[in-house]
Amino acid sequence: MSYELPPLPYDYTALEPVISKSTLEFHHDKHHAAYVKNFNDAVKDTELDSLPIEQVIVKIANDATKAGVFNNAAQAWNHTFYWNSMKPGGGGTPSGELAEKINADFGGFDKFVEAFKTAGATQFGSGWAWLVYDHGSLKVTKTSNADNPLTTGQVPLLTMDVWEHAYYLDFQNRRPDYINEFLTKLVNWDFVATNLASAA
Numbered sequence: 001m002s003y004e005l006p007p008l009p010y011d012y013t014a015l016e017p018v019i020s021k022s023t024l025e026f027h028h029d030k031h032h033a034a035y036v037k038n039f040n041d042a043v044k045d046t047e048l049d050s051l052p053i054e055q056v057i058v059k060i061a062n063d064a065t066k067a068g069v070f071n072n073a074a075q076a077w078n079h080t081f082y083w084n085s086m087k088p089g090g091g092g093t094p095s096g097e098l099a100e101k102i103n104a105d106f107g108g109f110d111k112f113v114e115a116f117k118t119a120g121a122t123q124f125g126s127g128w129a130w131l132v133y134d135h136g137s138l139k140v141t142k143t144s145n146a147d148n149p150l151t152t153g154q155v156p157l158l159t160m161d162v163w164e165h166a167y168y169l170d171f172q173n174r175r176p177d178y179i180n181e182f183l184t185k186l187v188n189w190d191f192v193a194t195n196l197a198s199a200a
Helices: 020-042 053-060 064-084 096-106 109-122 175-186 189-199
Strands: 128-135 137-144 157-163
Touching: 020 064, 053 157, 064 109, 096 109, 096 137, 096 189, 109 137, 109 175, 128 189, 137 157, 157 189
Parallel strands: none
Antiparallel strands: 128 137, 128 157
């Protein structure tokens, strides 16, 4: 049961000028595609082949002998989640139950933004910033390399890729600028709200 590379949920030019067509072509068609291929090759004809990719990630997260499989599985999943965390004309502020939950758990939307920006900016090297649902509460967290919150029992609601290949063609070394543009112009709050509704 191979994991398929999903198409982007929008056109390659849809996130411009924040994220360029060139970045999406390289990021999706090269990086993401390679993770998917490597994962499928690694689990073919093994006991992991029949499991959903989320189960594979959780099952082998702490198995050092399967670190390569984990890295490709988690990166394949993380990237799919990242594409859906953005949309053309996104950003702004959430509404409804999601907004109320953010206000309750962070003390206001601005406090969430500050925490999310800090998580993304202070992730040393490659990794991800996340908004997660953790046993009833919303939290901001960050993970390094391929790791993701599924491995600790948290439910991912939103992610931002801070590997350099996610932004370097467009922002060079200015990661904070990418983070700000992501939050103000790209976040798909409808996707986040749907994830929260499923998790709560």
